[in-house]
Amino acid sequence: MRARSSEDTLRELKSRGARRLKQVRFRANRSTIWSLTQDATVLNLHVAYRRAPASILDAFATIVRGRGWRTNAVRDASDRVRDWPGLGPVMDAVRKSHSQRRREALRRCSDDNEITHCCATPEQRRYLRALYRYLNRTRFDGLLPEVPVRLSNRMSASLGHVIPAVDRRRGRYVAELALNVDLMLEGNGAERMDTLVHEMAHIADWLFDGEYGHGTTWKKWARHAGCRAESKYDRPVVRRRRRTQRVTRVPPLPVALRRRAA
Ligand SMILES: [Zn+2]
Known part of the structure; x- marks a missing residue:
């Protein structure tokens, strides 16, 4: 062939x-x-x-x-x-040829070598991980696994996405959850939380119902987690002035989490 x-x-x-x-x-x-x-x-x-x-x-x-x-x-x-x-x-051959590069890639990217084009600072990454864990605990009964969460400065209209994937051994998994870096700007607090919960509902839908999209099972998870069960976000979002502007802001964590840290 x-x-x-x-x-x-x-x-x-x-x-x-x-x-x-x-x-x-x-x-x-x-x-x-x-x-x-x-x-x-x-x-x-x-x-x-x-x-x-x-x-x-x-x-x-x-x-x-x-x-x-x-x-x-x-x-x-x-x-x-x-x-x-x-x-x-073919997969075995690819694995073999990757094995050397893998070691190097892991050294370069301390978090997860599946994260690509992530523009988050280490502080932003820590913030996102804490927020993801908090929302997992409070909105999804702690059911979701840890997934790579990244910030993207390349999304234009979209505020976030989840990449569903299938692995030969692990079965269904989530390759990444990405948020538009604009969501880190001041004034986007509600939008940031709602988008993250929206994307986490996609994770639950994919892993537990084997679905991807905004169908009935996604809506069920969205309602369970208390976010708006709509596919598009139609409220205004604060945008950075230029696409090249670097966003390093780390928003405050939810009050409940700040108290725990204190
Ligand atoms: Zn969606």
């Missing part, structure tokens, strides 16, 4: 009914085999799938069409791509 390009793969998937898909990206990942990002319009695939047979492309088309794991068909398709025998050897 000849290796397929991203464009060829995109064309193949579109011809199988995955019409919303805009891009296919191949990644030499060590463990993630696929993930759907940017509102399910970008499919990130392990490089092994460059040589996937037609039956595996059928399965990916089913996954992309399904977007949110709503049907048994999508779950079956997900099992089929995971169990495809062509995956294992």
